[in-house]
Amino acid sequence: QQQVKQSPQSLIVQKGGISIINCAYENTAFDYFPWYQQFPGKGPALLIAIRPDVSEKKEGRFTISFNKSAKQFSLHIMDSQPGDSATYFCAASNSGNTGKLIFGQGTTLQVKP
Amino acid sequence: DTGVSQDPRHKITKRGQNVTFRCDPISEHNRLYWYRQTLGQGPEFLTYFQNEAQLEKSRLLSDRFSAERPKGSFSTLEIQRTEQGDSAMYLCASSFETAGAFFGQGTRLTVV
Numbered sequence: 001q002q003q004v005k006q007s008p009q010s011l012i013v014q015k016g017g018i019s020i021i022n023c024a025y026e027n028t029a030f031d032y033f034p035w036y037q038q039f040p041g042k043g044p045a046l047l048i049a050i051r052p053d054v055s056e057k058k059e060g061r062f063t064i065s066f067n068k069s070a071k072q073f074s075l076h077i078m079d080s081q082p083g084d085s086a087t088y089f090c091a092a093s094n095s096g097n098t099g100k101l102i103f104g105q106g107t108t109l110q111v112k113p
Numbered sequence: 114d115t116g117v118s119q120d121p122r123h124k125i126t127k128r129g130q131n132v133t134f135r136c137d138p139i140s141e142h143n144r145l146y147w148y149r150q151t152l153g154q155g156p157e158f159l160t161y162f163q164n165e166a167q168l169e170k171s172r173l174l175s176d177r178f179s180a181e182r183p184k185g186s187f188s189t190l191e192i193q194r195t196e197q198g199d200s201a202m203y204l205c206a207s208s209f210e211t212a213g214a215f216f217g218q219g220t221r222l223t224v225v
Contacts, residue, residue, distance in 0.1 A: 006155075031202055041116075043216035044156065088206055089155050095211035098169050099144055103155030 002027060006104025013111050019077040021107045026071065030092040033040035034101070035064065035075045038087045047088075048075070061087050080111045117217035118203050123125055125223045132193045134220045138207030145188050146214065147180055148204040149173065151179055156216075162188060195224045 006023045022034075031052055033106045036044035043095040048063040050057045051071065057064045063076040077084055089106050117136040118148040126132050138145050143164050148156035161179070171195035174180075177195075182188040192199055202221050208214040 032211065032213075036216075041221075043119075043218045046213045046215060049213050059163060080214075091155075096119045098163075098209060099208060099214070100158045100161055100169065101156070102147075102158070103216060106153070108153050 002102050004090060004102050004104045006090050006107060008107060009105065010108045011110070013080045013109065013112050015080065015082060015111055017080050017111075019039070019080045019109055019111070020074060021083070021088055021090070022072065022074045023092075023104050023108075024070075025102075027090045027092070027094070027102075028071070029094045030102075032093045032095040033064070033066065033073050034091050034093075035062075036091065036103075038089065038106075040095070045088060068072045077109075080109075081112050082111045085109055085111050094096045117178055117202075117207050119220050121220055122218060123221045123223075125225060128197060129194055130183035131191065131193045132195060132222065133189055134222075135185075136188045136205030136207075136217060137189070137204070138139045138188070139209075139215060142207035142208070142209045142215075143185065144208045145217055146206045146208075147188070147190050148206065148216075150202040150204055150219070151200075159190075162178070163178055187222055191203075191206075192222075197221075197224045210222055 034049035038044045066073045090104040145162040147159040150156040162182040202219045206214040206216045
């Protein structure tokens with residue numbers, strides 16, 4: 001019940017295209033859903049996050065869509081750029097408890113010029 | 114504020130040796146976490162501090178691992194009698210209450 005399942009494992013997108021990464025969770029106590037971007041040899045960087053009281057959040061080219069009834073959320077990267085090539089992790093936590101993050105398995109994104 | 118700082122960035126040690134990592138969180142962040150990440154995997158939770166109190170430890174954290182956060186400021190993670198299976202990236206993260214967690218650059222441990 002603590003798992004967060006992420007797909008796809010890898011994704012190749014042309015420059016200017018839309019990248020879509022999906023995650024699903026089981027634990028209904030989760031109330032905070034962040035996405036992290038990680039480059040090789042670096043720590044994860046917080047990209048965007050959402051809470052269950054909204055269905056969508058947009059920050060620049062990055063959008064999270066959240067479906068509470070399906071227990072699913074997704075990251076959309078619009079106008080994907082080669083600099084977006086990285087590994088993306090979704091995560092979930094019960095922020096009112098310890099706030100520890102349960103991470104998905106990661107998606108390696110390659111944006112071709 | 115320069116973010117979460119971890120030291121050292123890289124550590125190579127011989128099997129059986131003890132190692133200690135340090136994490137300096139973002140100032141005024143009361144929550145501090147340690148995670149471990151192996152190649153191709155997402156970070157896995159190890160332990161959590163609320164101020165100076167260690168409130169949760171994962172079952173991944175064997176008796177050889179110990180963490181402290183004296184006075185609720187910096188934190189240290191010590192691994193005793195290192196094993197090859199301890200080779201991983203050790204990540205520290207901090208947050209203020211229920212806000213987002215920010216990660217450091219990690220300490221890459223290699224046990225030879």
